[in-house]
Amino acid sequence: MMESAVAKDLLAIKARNISKTFQISEDSHNTVKHRLFNLFNPPKTKYVPALKSLSLEIKKGECIGLLGRNGSGKSTLVKVLAGVYPTDSGYINIQGSTMLMNLGVGMSHELTARENIYVSGSVLGLKIKEIDAIFDEIVDFAELREFIDTKIKFFSSGMVARLGFSIAVKAGADIMFLDEIFAVGDVKFQEKAIKVFESSWIAGKTVILVSHSMDVIKKYCSRAAFMKNGELKFIGDTDIAIEMYMEDNH
Numbered sequence: 001m002m003e004s005a006v007a008k009d010l011l012a013i014k015a016r017n018i019s020k021t022f023q024i025s026e027d028s029h030n031t032v033k034h035r036l037f038n039l040f041n042p043p044k045t046k047y048v049p050a051l052k053s054l055s056l057e058i059k060k061g062e063c064i065g066l067l068g069r070n071g072s073g074k075s076t077l078v079k080v081l082a083g084v085y086p087t088d089s090g091y092i093n094i095q096g097s098t099m100l101m102n103l104g105v106g107m108s109h110e111l112t113a114r115e116n117i118y119v120s121g122s123v124l125g126l127k128i129k130e131i132d133a134i135f136d137e138i139v140d141f142a143e144l145r146e147f148i149d150t151k152i153k154f155f156s157s158g159m160v161a162r163l164g165f166s167i168a169v170k171a172g173a174d175i176m177f178l179d180e181i182f183a184v185g186d187v188k189f190q191e192k193a194i195k196v197f198e199s200s201w202i203a204g205k206t207v208i209l210v211s212h213s214m215d216v217i218k219k220y221c222s223r224a225a226f227m228k229n230g231e232l233k234f235i236g237d238t239d240i241a242i243e244m245y246m247e248d249n250h
């Protein structure tokens, strides 16, 4: 067995041989006629192997980039590591609290901004009193005070994303999975978001950054991983990972 190169207490994430396959049922029997003629021919099940026996180690305090073409498995990987999806097989060890951020995910559109702050905070493990204490900061950061009691189904997508970002900024976690977050809000909000990202996340947390922006990956990541068809093809030097990704795009 290969021994870990890094002492266990220095690792934030250790994953060994993790796999995830999605099952999709392809129901082509949409019409009554189709159904009648296909009574004995059930819908087909398709299997999508999104992660194929993948292993990686991420050190505490690292900012690591995750590259790969659409559908290569990046979002599935961060969701599995953040505990959103179970794996089919393999082993994952996470040291610290985790938070997954992507645009608007986890928000309930039938609830108001206020209610969403409390629900999201609870999901992140905060007690009601702890949410009370950061509530105003979240609302101010998101610049959504006048809409605080509005159901978020009436928000623009940028407003929903701002709310999600602000909750993540104020609630925080040891390990942040950031899936294409730099597209949040308008330019003014983006500048504010980058400032927070640089001062409190890059400086003090473990960050896994999914981005199609090579400039962002180059600027912040000490290492990067390249994925293709559910496999981790490379993890290491950022420039090499970027080169592999660029080649895969040709």
Ligand SMILES: Nc1ncnc2c1ncn2[C@@H]1O[C@H](COP(=O)(O)OP(=O)(O)OP(=O)(O)O)[C@@H](O)[C@H]1O
Pocket (backbone or CB within 6 Å): 022, 023, 024, 048, 049, 050, 068, 069, 070, 071, 072, 073, 074, 075, 076, 077
């Ligand atoms: N919930 C799901 N149910 C079924 N299949 C899924 C699901 N989520 C992802 N997949 C499939 O798994 C594969 C990997 O998808 P994933 O979203 O992880 O890719 P990605 O690298 O994040 O892509 P993108 O750059 O477009 O965000 C794709 O083939 C996708 O169709």
